[in-house]
Every structure is written in structure tokens, then in C-alpha cells.
Amino acid sequence: MARSAYADTFANDNLPPPEQWPELIFDLPGLQYGERLNCVVELLDRMTATGHGHRPALHGLKESWTYAELQDRVDRIARVLREDMRLVPGNRVLLRGDNNPMMAACILAVWKAGCIAVPTMPLLRAKELTVIMNKARVNATLCSANLRTEIEAALGDASLRGPVVYFHHDGPDALESLMRLKPPGFAAVDTAAEDVCLIAFTSGTTGTPKGTMHFHRDILAACDCFPKYTLQASSDDVFIGTPPLAFTFGLGGLLLFPMRVGASTVLLEKLSPASLLEAIQHFGATVCFTAPTFYRKMTPLVPGYRLSTLKKTVSAGEALPVATREQWRQASGIDMIDGIGSTEMLHIFISASGDEIRPGATGKPVPGYRACVLDEEGLPVGPGVVGRLAVKGPTGCRYLADQRQRNYVANGWNVTGDAYEMDADGYFRFHARTDDMIISAGYNIAGPEVEDALLKHPAVAECGVVGFPDDTRGEIVKAYVVLNAGFQPSAALVSELQEYVKQAIAPYKYPRAIDFRESLPRTGTGKLQRFLLRTPEFAQSTSSAQSAQSAPRAGMLEMK
Template sequence: MTADTAQALTPSAHVDTFARDNLPPAELWPVLEFTTPELQYPERLNAGAELIERAVERFGEHHHALRTPAGITWTLGELRDHTHRIARVLTEDLGLVPGNRVLLRSPNTPIAVAAWLAIIEAGGIAVVVMSALRSRELVPIVDKTRPVIALVDSRFADDLHTVRDQGHPELVVVPFGGDASDDLMVRSADKPTGFVAVDTAADDVALLCPTSGSTGTPKITMHFHRDVLSIDNTFGKHGLGLRPDDVVACTAPMAFTFGLGMLVVFPLRAGACALLTDAVTPVELADVVHSERVSVLATAPTAYKQMIKAGKIAQLSGLRTAVSAGEHISAGVWNHIRDAVGLEIVDGIGATELLHIFLSTAAASETREGSTGKPLPGYRAEILGDDGEPVAAGVPGRLAVIGPVGCRYLADDRQHERVENGWNVTGDTFYRDEDGYFFYCARTDSMIVSSGYNIGAPEVEACIDMHPDVVDAAVIAEADAERGQIVSAFVVLRSGIAPDTAAVESIQNHVKAELAPYKYPRRIRFIDALPRNSSGKLQHFKLRETIQESTS
């Protein structure tokens, strides 16, 4: 089964045809391949039912599902019942019809998980957004996805009321987690269970996911019901390998598709328990991992670095598996954790456009220092030159991927930027060695060319991070009349260290000693904190804006 295109779509269950009406043109789709036995799907498939109903059937109503450090615990049966009741509120009280979009705004809480499952079971399309977004950031998402209902944690409802009142009077805002009479849990309390999931097509759209990348304007990716299962049938089964006795923690919010997979999709499919945490710092997270007996942790490289600097890595000694994603993890951080607690972190690269991880160290037969591994079963990857043709081993180029999930932007002219000759072009520069191992160089837009030298910003960032006085660092290109570009660093210093010329020279000398001297940062700016989005991803575009403002 290959080359699935828009013309091959099966009959939809959607009454509201908005999603299919706004799929990209067929000629701009990537090639989709379903090359393993797990990736063969029936024509009719509801991802919500496949997750919660099948989990109850397989593991039983009393098997664990969710818990929080505050002591809330839900079994699979309880999660299913809440899902059914919320689905009835959506369909019976709020008039949801299949294909309607429902915006979901919440931290990672049990109610949010049930609400997400209810939207999918009811045939709706989930638009999950970061709880940290403000009204002006929500407006373009609402404008583009046109939700009819917004389910929102009551602590974060004000911004959605503003969006509704200033241009979307049709949006029905329903809070949850509070004590108001219109609270979702009050509405659902007396609803019966036994909701029957809508008989959606496997290729009906289930998710509209705003990108959380390093560019300023979000794109909306479109994912089918079968895509939700495909991330488990690739990384979940062949990279993560959860077990029914696992307790899983992940700092990424559900609005970040990495978090959705780690906290909802993979645990439900494996019968593992998801530990839902709300706004914990990396240092606090290390203590939570220890006290809650977490066996599988997934977080960003930044969190691991901060645990190291805080002397908390020993708290991870009880982990069976740890995953890093969101950004490339440096060899220094990876080696430090392995040497300290014997834990070999599973590294990987994913994208909102492909829903989750597609290239991982877990897919490789051995660990090679600095490598991101190989494509997971179900995916294939290539390194393309500027001419769109594969390059030789050892030559950096653009990472391109084909698999069961692919890039589809909602009504967006930028679709052609991420799909080229059927390949999903990720925007990352990699090279591949003779044995097929892939090595990250930089984001394609973060490769610095200085006096003819190609310098990968992440390599310099990782080196600066290892300086004892540095808490966090980011590196970007800065225009220079003499060299074309120079390496420019933004650095967060450890408390008590003066941001003076001596600190600049110390960092520069450190880089010169560790890397080729031409890679050292010729300009260093000290700041209180690096700009990151709600998923922890560094927003390089904001640093570039800072430079532009200072030179204009």
C-alpha cells in the first residue's frame, strides 16, 4: 500500500466537510507508505475508540490509566466513563456533528485526556492548543480552524472569552475543572455511559495541530485517525516499548504532539499509567521521577542539562527508559547521564508535520556517539542536496522522510516548502555515514556560513553549555560585513557570575579549546532567559529579531 493521495480517500463520516475541503491539493501531498504488518488499517477506524475502548477490553476496567502527584488516580474504566459522558455533552447538549472542530486548552490533566478522547470518539476534530498562549496568539488559530466549541481549563478561560467576544461570537466556551454551573464536569455528571463512537473513516481528519516550531507564524497540520495509531505502530512499538507495569512521565503538553503520544497514545495502547504533571521545573521533575517511581521519562534536552547542573541526575537511577526530543541532545549530556546512572537516553527526531518521532537511536543496532540513529520501521529517510537528489555518505544535506504519516497543512500556501518530489523535507540538516546512521548538523536555517566555513549552531551551543558558568545558551548567525556571517551567542549565566568582558573571554577561550577555533562565538550577549515556547523549544526567530532591532 503506497502513494496514498487525496483522490483515494474513502467515504467520510463527516457531516461538516470543512477538513476535507481544506486539504492541500493532491499533487502537493507527500508519498505515504504502509510497509509493515502493523500499518495495515481497515477503511473504518475511530482512533478514540481504538485507544480507550480497546484498552479496557485488553487490560480490564480496574487497570491503571492516569494519576497525578497530587493523588488523583483514574482507572481505565473511569477514564472511559468520563469520555462517554463528555461525548454526550458534546453531541446531545452542544450540538456537535462529525467534522466540527473542538478547541481544547488545558495543562496535562485527567479531564483534558478524557475531553480529547471524547472529541475523537464523537467524530469531532481536536484542535489542542498550549495553555500558555495568549488571546492574540489564539486568534489566528481560531480564525483558521473555525472551532464551534472550546473546552478550556477554567484557569485559562479568560483568553478564550476575549477571542470569542472580539470576533468569534459563535464560539461556545465551556470551562472545566471549576465550580461554575456550566462546568463541563457538572454538565456531564448525570449523563449515562455507553456512548458509541462515530464510525469514522481511517482517513477522516482527527487532529488539527498548530506547529510549535522556531518560525513566528504557526501552520496547522492535519492528521487522520489512522495517523494516531501509526505513531504507536512505529515509535511506540519499535522505539519505546512500553509495558503494562510502566509509569510514564512527560513534560511536554498534550498540545505538543510529542506529549500527546507519550501521555495518551502510547500508554493506552500498552496499558501503562501516565503520570500527569503540571508546570514542574526540571529540578522538581527529577524529584517527582524518584518519588513517584516513574519508569519511563520523556523530556527535552534542556531539562536533562538543568538536572545535571543542579546535581539531580541520581534521581533518575530508577528509570527503565528515558527519551529526549524537541531538540538535539548533545553527546556531552548523553554521555554524562550514561556515566552517572547507566541510562542510555533514547534520542530521536520528530515533527508536528509527521506527528511524532520517525528517526531514533532505538531503531539502530548499536549506539554511535552523536548519532540520532536510523529510521524506525515504517519509515525511510534520505539526505537530499539542493538539487533534490540524494547526496553521498558523509555529505550534509536536507533530511527527507517518507512513511505512514506525512505533511498536510490546512489551507496553506507553504505546503510546497515541506514536500518535495513526494518527500517530507523536515527543515533539518543531517548527514548519513556509510553504515546508514544519521547525524544531526543543524536546522537548515541555523547553519552558519562564516568566511566560507560551515558551522552548525547546535555544536557550538553544546560546547558553550558545558562551560561551568553557563546555565543555558543559544547560537545563531549574525550578519557581518567582513565574514558574511559570524557566530553569535546568547548566554544565561549562573547566578553570581558577572556578565562582563572576563565572562565573554572565558566562554570564547573555552570554545576555542574544545572546537576548531573558527567556530568560536565572536559576539556574546548575556540575557536572563532564552525565549522558549510552551513545549520548551527554543525560539531562534526571537533572537534574530533582537539582533535586527539592535542594528536598525
Template sequence: MSMDHDTIVEEFEWDIPESYTVTSTIDDHAEAFGNRVAVRFLDEDDRREERTYADLRDDMNRFAKGLEELGVERGDRVMHLFPRHPDAFAIQLGALTAGALLVPCSSMLRAKDIEFRANDCNATTIVVHESLTDMVEPIVDETPLERIIVLDGDDVDDEQWSTFQSVADGQSTEYDGPELGAEDPMSINYTSGTTGQPKPVLHKHRWMYCFNRVNAPYWWGVDEDTDLEDELLWATTGTGWAKWFWSPVGVGLTTGATQLIYDGEFEPETFLEILEDEGVTKLCAVPTQYRMFANADLERYDVQLNDTLSAGEPLNREPIERIQDAWGVTPRDGYGQTETVALVTNYPGIDVKPGSMGKPTPGVGATIIEMNEEEEVEPGEIGEIAVPVDSPAIFDGYYEKPELDEQKLSGDYYRTGDLASRDEDGYFFFEGRADDIIISSGYRIGPFEVEDALVSHDAVAEAAAVDSPHEERGSIVKAYIVLAEGYEAGDDLKDELQEFMKNETAPYKYPRRIEFVEELPKTSSGKIRRIELREQEQEKHS
């Protein structure tokens, strides 16, 4: 599939059906091709299961009926905390068709995080896998939670605790639930947050329609001309992240594709074997996984990939080139947030520029504006990525947080907090978070360009660039570096890296200070917490 960007932007029109929900879409799929496999599940213990679209419809209706009998009502908040699982969609879709709002939680959180979310959104129900109940048991009495439903759990004789099986088993596959539409609330996805408490991002059902219209064709390469019988999609994300809604739900389920779900720890060789053995055709992974793939013997694997997608943070040049050389496919970045759909992508057929986020997706209106004004910046200038507040492709505010809505949605634009520049061809380049920008001797330096250049050196596995106070220059670039195997920290290596950087970037951007570390501080979703590193620098040099 090849597209002309200007043409698709000019011709794109929103036509969101008032009655649209992802659950009604599953009903439609079950009627049209109920025997098509929706989920192919496997795990590291060789468990293998499948669910067809007819299975998903029946399972969601049974669970919805069971929730209703437990007392779950329209508008109630239902949290979920479970790993990738063959019944994940049944639980999510069942809660939605009952009219509840989903509140996804990641297994990487802690009990205090679950407690915060339950209290913040006043959740009354949680579905938790039996392996994760120790995150819930200590905090139940400190929250509004009335019902704890255990997935893969043993039957219990308790009014508050039950199992997924006991709730769903024996229920009718016919369910006449509340009448829902595109403008009804669907989910509360908490931001991972690099500063402050996570924020409750509210989305309506139309979010899934927007994914179908934007993420599917203009990132995944799935449109009405795609023969889904020949495709197998695999997004490596977990069920607790917004990315699960971006791809497995928002693309996989809404398009009617067959998708792979694998529950197991990431091991490059294992994942590569799965790609080959299962015949995956479209892969969406995070940059860290692609970087680790790039260090493997990729030519050993006979893969059938026609698309490789990356999200979460910018993907460096080295893995892009390595995968392109080995498999003949070019990883394509997509950029967006918990609050949005894909705002900028390397859409199918684009000439991928190394380090570029791509171009704005149609219908969304993403642009780059001045930091303190609502004026678009000129090509080459750094500004903040922003979206018009009336775009249907962004969130509907923060759940019961009018003060946050006032801060973020009262102007003409929703400001993402992410900085970028645009070249003369319209390509966006990520420059960092708004609070990550480094100003040295009047120069504005985006940390990603520094980090991207550093990790292209064989000695560097990971890097984070932050501003470090300096008497003369105000700030200078400081690099925290995790070394690759086989390299030792020392002054000679610092000198080598600094000379290398002077040739890779503009001279004023090279890191005048370098510190070698064992690991970088990260959020639960794997994003570098540069704020911690900046605070360290402030303490050292204040």
C-alpha cells in the same frame, strides 16, 4: 530490548486497519483489561486521582453524548485549553468519538493566539479550564465560538457557557456515534512557528496507529513483549502540544500502559522525588529538564528507570553522561515534528553517540537531501531532513490551506526545514534549522554543534549561535550566552570561552563574537528564536 537497525527497517511493513481510531482502541482496552489503571494523576497540592481504562471508555462516551446534545457535529472543530488534568483524556477522547477534530492550545499562549486559532480553523466549541477563562472571555465575540465548556467551573445559567460536569454528568456510558476510521480527520495541531503565523497541521486517526507502530517500540521501548503491568510511563509534556499526542496519547493510551500525569511547575528536586516515590520506569522529558537534573545530586534518588527519552531539541553530551553515570540508563534522543511521528531515534539497544539524533525509524523513509535538489547528500555533508510525501507517518496537509500544501507537499519529499548530516555508520546529527545555518568564508556551520560545545563549559548555562555579518568573511559565528550561577561576564571570560571552543570544534567554528545576555528569546514551546538574534546582528552590522 535490543534491535538491529538494518533488520527492522528491511522487515517493517505497514498494515493500517481501515477501522483504526484511538477511541476504538480504548474500547478494546476496556474490554480486555478494564480494571488496569490508565492514568495516575497527582498535582503540587497533593491531589491524587486514578482512571482505569474502563473509566476512560465510560467518561469519553458520556462527554461525547453531551457534546452531541449541545449541537457538536461530525467534522466540527473543538479547541481545548487546560492544564494536565485527570479528565484531559475524557475530554479529548469524547470529542473524537463524537467525530469532532481536536484543536489543542497551550496555556502559554495569549488571548490573541486563541483568537487567531479559532478564526483560522472556524472552531465552534472550546473546552477551557476555569483558571484560563480570562484568555477566552475577551475574544469570544471576535470568533465563531458558540459553546464554551468550563472544566472545574461553577454552574452557570447561560446558553453559550456550560461546564464539563453539566455536559457529561447523567449521560449514558453507551454511545453510538459516527462510524470513524483511520482516514478520518482527527486533529489540527498548530505549529509553534519560529517565523510567521502558526500553521494548522491536519492529522488523521492513523497518526495514532503510526505512533503505536513507531514511537512505542523504536523510541519508548514498548512492544508486544513488554509486560505493561511492570511499567509506569511519564511524559512531562503539557496537553496543548503535539508532544502530548506523541506520547501520552500516541504511546500511553494506544499500548494500554499505565502513565503518570503530574500537574505542577517544574522543580528538579520535586520531579526527582516523584520519579523515586511513584516508581516511574520510563521517563520522557525535554533537554532543559535533563540539564537541570544533571546539576542535582542524582545519586540520592533510588529510581527504577529503565528508559529515559528526550525530545524537543538535541540533548547535549554533559547531561547524557551525568545521568548514565548516576542511574545506569542512557537518555535517548528522538526527533520529529508536529507534522510527523518520530523520524529519527536512538532506538532501544543502540550505541548512543553523543550529539546524535540516532538513525531513521523503520517504515517512515526519512533521509537527508540537498537544500535545493531532491538528491540525497553524501555522508558528512549537511542537508535537509526529508520524508517521502507518500509516507503514512506524516501529516495530511494544512487545514484548508491549499497554497501551503502546494509549497510543502507537491514534490517527492516533505522537507522538514531541519538540517542534519549523516556519518558513515548512518547516524544523523542535527545541524540547525535551514534558515539557521551559518556560512562563514564558504564553510557551512550548524549552530547546534557550536551551542553543544559551549554549554559543556562550566560557565555556560545556555547558548545560541547565529551568523553575524562580517566584511571579509561574509558572516562569522556570534554566540549569545546565558551564564551559569557564580560566573560574571567580561573580556577575560570571552577569551577563555573562545580558546576553549578552538579545542572543542574545528577552529573555523569558534564564536568570533560573544555577547552575554540574561535570557534567550524563545517560542511558546521553548525553542530558541534564532531569527530574533539574527535580526539583531543585521541591525548592528548593516
């Protein structure tokens, strides 16, 4: 490892031991980076240095910045971090903000100043923030003023405080005010390619979040694989989407990827399906990143908007149901680019685009990555066998001081926790998260397959399928269903949905219990929290969407 630039060595000291790292592969052309690397030099400074400073970089609700204007703001924020907040290289900076140009500039400034970004979801509360702040030993905070309440509550409990500077307000102590006092220009800290620059916390679909550590080199590697070879992005693209910048799906898709090719990106807060479509139309967006649930909700609204500029739509964050893919294609004329990634791997590592797309399959390993399916003994298996997905490439899992490192990395492979099957042509097909497989009367049933069948029924807006304890079968398939407008819970609808699933997939997979709800628990990134669906507290809770017509318990019938 090259000499670190960090005076504060906390992050590097808390990397897992090298023998617990996954094997890293850099055999793809363009992935051979030098020992000294600051990713902001490559993403931003090089763009302006080569004469592209006049090109648009970031579009917000009220203003747009060119690459030169973005560089000026990043440099001034970096000066505030080093001169006013007195941070040293290697310090960790907690970042709080919605998707907007200022939040993006803060992330880049932290990296350029030689510090480590710890971005957090806007929806997190003080209790969750306290866990992150203590685990990452945060030294300072940059926060949007509209999110200060939870930060101030968290700072009262966190053992580490450090300076806090708020942006998006007019006071003399605001970040904007401090920036105006700074001269232009800031020389990027000469970081090592393997200096940690990002601690991204997992989104909590399995409960306790883990801190994943990524290097300056990893940031560029993520940009030089999926967006280059699968998405095939260009400088003329205009990116847009919903995932938060604090989520690596959003950080890559809405900031890093467009900057790597000199494109522009639209950063907007609190988008709804209708307002996202409106923004695509207004900004002439060409590439959209969002989750399957959002595409499903946008589908019936598409005819009301002019989307002629939109060429590519990317789905990730959770499995893409075939029904959602087909409905979006019929409405928009665009074949979805599906992908699986993880916070541990930084971004998408299996995907397909264009003529390579096969409905029902996530795709093939993105150039730069390798993947296989492992059996229960940890050995690779051939086509047609369902097992644990394993992947390796130029990025990989390195948890911050966490014993779960041993669970994610095995024999050099990153073992993602997904149950997949590879077909004879090398396409990978998702079955379920490994902890979401339902074993009922000896049958292995993948919850997402049942969800996909249910989602094709016109009454179903959303659903989540899990195993529910049963004395006879061990588990039964239970579906929590959110209905579309115009449909009401009833015993007749329960039976109709069950018969519908029996006709679509193997009859033994049908949901023997259906529970109607007004909403389902999701993370701040939109992922369904299936682990909550399995808790007795959720099962026993009631919803005003339930109906007395579906006795004996609202929406729950058919224990056949």
C-alpha cells in the same frame, strides 16, 4: 478514500490536493488498518473490552483513573459535546488545559464523538488563539477554568464563537456538572480511517504557526512505530514528562503511547526540574519524556532522589547536545534515547535505543520510516554530505489550507527543514536547522555545534548561537549565553569561553561575539526561538545579567 462520517466537511475540504501529499508507506507489519477506524475504540474501548479496565490509566496530582473510569468520563464528555453543545461529526473543538487527566479525557472524547481536536498550548495569548480559532474555523471550546481569561478575550475577536464549556470548577454549567447528568456509555462515531481527527498547530519557532492535519489512522501509526520498535514500551511502564498534551511530542509520549500498550501515565502541571524528579520517585515512573534543556537542569539534582524505577529517558523537541547526553548518563546511569520528530509527521521518525545509541547521532530511521539527505537539486546524496533531511512513512505533512505545503513536501518526501548528514553506517547526524546555518567568511558553521561546545563549560547554563551581520565576513558567530549560578559576566569570561570553544572544535567556528542574558526566548514547548535571536530588536535589548565589566557593550567583545 472511504466514505467520511463527517456532516461538517470543512477539514476534509481543506486538505491539500492529493498530488501535494507525501508518499505514504504502510509496509511495516501492523500498519494495515481497515477503512473504518475510530482511534479511541482501539486505544480505550478495546482495552476495557479485553478485561483490562481495572488497570491504572492516568495519574494526576489528586486522583488516578483506571481504564474503565477513563472510559466512563470520556463517554459522558462525548455526550455533552453531541447533546448539550449540539456538535456534529467533523466540527472542530478547541481544547485548552494543562497536563492533567481531565484534559486527556477531553481530547479522547472529541475523537470518540467524531469531532476534530484543536489542542492549544496553555501559554498562548488571545492574539495567538484568535489566529488558530479563525484558521481552523473552530465550532466550540472546552477550556480549563484557570485559562478562561485569554479564551474570553479571543472569543471577542474571533469570527466563530460557538459554545464554550469550562472544566475544573464547581458551577452548574461546568463540564463536570454536565457530565454527571449523562447516562453511562457512548457508541463511538464510525469514522473513516482517513477522517481528520487532529489539527495540531506548529509551535512557532519560525514565526507564523501552521495547522497540520492528521487522520484517525495516523494516531495509531505513530503508536505502532517508535514506541513499539525503538522505545519497546510495555503495559508495566509508567510514563511521565513535561511536554504539553497540545504538543504532539507530549500527546504521543504522555497519552497515546502508554494507552496503546495498556500502560499508565502521570499528567502533572507546571513541573520544574526538581518536581519532575520528585514525581518520578513518587509514582515509580519508568519512562520520561522531556526536552534537552530540562535534562540538563535536572542533572545536578539527580543525587537527591531515588530513581531506581526509571529505565528509559527520551529527548526530543530540539537537538540533544553531546554534553547534555553525557552529563545525564553520568548522573543517572541511563543512556538517552534521542529522537527527531515534527508536528507535520506527528512524532519521532529517527531515533536509536540501547546498544544502537551512538553519541552525536540522532539515530536511524524508526521502523516504518525511510530517510535520506537531499542536495540543493533535491537529489539523494550518499554518506558524509550535509544536506536537507527528507523522510517518508505512514504519517506525513498535510497543512490546513496553506501554500507552504509545497515547501515541506517535494517529490513524495517530507523535507523537514533540518540540515543532516548520514554516515557510512546509516546513522543520521544533526547539523542545524537549514535556516540556522551560519556562513562566515566562506565557511558553513552549524550553530548547534558551537552551542554544544559552549555547554561543556561549567559557567554555561544555556546558550543560543546565530549568525550576526558583519561587513567583513558577511556573518559572524554570535552566542547568547545564560550563566550558571556563581558566574558573572566579564571580559575575562568572554575570552575564556572563546578559547574554550577553539580548543573543542575548529577554531574558525568560535563565537566572535558573546552576549550574556538572564534568559533566552523559548516556545511553550521549550524550543529555543533562534529566529528571535536574529532580530535587531533582540540584539539591541539589554539584560540585567550583563555587566559593565564586559564593555564596550554588555557581554559583546572579540570582533577579531
